[in-house]
Amino acid sequence: MLLADSHEIARAGVRTMLDQARHIEIIGEAGTVTTAVEEARRLRPDVMLIELRFRDGRGIDVFRHVHEVSPNTRLLVLTYSTDDESIISALRSGVLGFVLKTVTMPALVQAVETVAAGQLFLDPSIASKLVAYVRNQPASIHEKNQRALSTQEHRVMELVAQGKTNKEIASALGLSDKTIKNYLSHVYEKLQVTRRAHATKLFVEGTRTFTTASLADFSCPS
Numbered sequence: 001m002l003l004a005d006s007h008e009i010a011r012a013g014v015r016t017m018l019d020q021a022r023h024i025e026i027i028g029e030a031g032t033v034t035t036a037v038e039e040a041r042r043l044r045p046d047v048m049l050i051e052l053r054f055r056d057g058r059g060i061d062v063f064r065h066v067h068e069v070s071p072n073t074r075l076l077v078l079t080y081s082t083d084d085e086s087i088i089s090a091l092r093s094g095v096l097g098f099v100l101k102t103v104t105m106p107a108l109v110q111a112v113e114t115v116a117a118g119q120l121f122l123d124p125s126i127a128s129k130l131v132a133y134v135r136n137q138p139a140s141i142h143e144k145n146q147r148a149l150s151t152q153e154h155r156v157m158e159l160v161a162q163g164k165t166n167k168e169i170a171s172a173l174g175l176s177d178k179t180i181k182n183y184l185s186h187v188y189e190k191l192q193v194t195r196r197a198h199a200t201k202l203f204v205e206g207t208r209t210f211t212t213a214s215l216a217d218f219s220c221p222s
Contacts, residue, residue: 001112002045003029004036004062005078006054010101014049014078017105024112033057041069047116052079052086060086063093076115078103082126084133097121148190156183157203160196 001018003011003026011029018024028043030036033054040048040062048066052059059077066073076097077090087098097115099108100123114121122130149157152173159169166180173180184196193199 001026002036002039002043002048002073004031004039004048004050004054004059006031006051006056010051014108017108018112020105021109021112024109033062036062037065037069040066040073044070045073047074047076047112049076049078049112052077052082052090060089060093063090063095067094074115074118076111076121078108082129084129087126087130088133098126099123100125149187153183153187153190156180157187157199160184161200161204 001024003014005011005014008031011031015026015029018026027045028039030039031054033056036048036050036054050059050062054062059079063075066075075095076099077095078099078101080101082098090098096118097111097120099111099121103111103123111121155173156169159172164172166177166184169175170177170180184199187203188194188199191199191202193202
């Protein structure tokens with residue numbers, strides 16, 4: 001594992017904690033953005049434990065570069081505090097975990113192990129902030145319209161997204177071709193489109209949208 005933090009005392013504290021976990025090996029340290037990227041390229045660590053802010057830049061700058069020079073390195077942020085935008089930006093940049101510097105040794109070890117296994121780990125307070133942030137985001141017009149689709153309309157669009165013809169969809173749902181056409185007309189109206197391809201694109205994008213429900217899959221400390 002590689003430690004990246006601009007404060008030497010902070011790195012020393014983390015090293016002292018993790019040295020007690022014999023299966024975690026710290027192979028290097030970095031105190032600047034430039035050094036962090038260089039060491040990631042040289043050492044190719046399984047996990048990089050990194051602060052969000054450095055004296056010569058931001059952790060977010062490191063995230064993108066590390067993925068370029070060492071694609072298999074997994075990133076775990078260890079920081080004092082975070083704002084909503086920093087959390088979202090970091091997650092979008094490929095960060096797999098967040099822990100606060102008030103973390104206990106067992107929880108830090110658990111975070112490292114979880115991220116090393118390719119799973120997401122969020123400190124409970126950060127998970128709560130993230131849930132609140134997502135809930136407060138206004139839905140786009142297409143997301144709102146998709147939510148207005150009936151259960152049967154969803155079923156029809158799921159089959160459309162699979163490339164099924166109207167006849168195949170009618171057979172699968174035990175309906176007539178005309179009924180399927182009527183369902184699609186209602187879907188087009190709700191999604192404010194006129195073409196099958198456009199409706200399919202919006203439907204697929206909507207089902208992949210990052211929602212609060214997906215937060216249930218996040219791995220958080222117990």
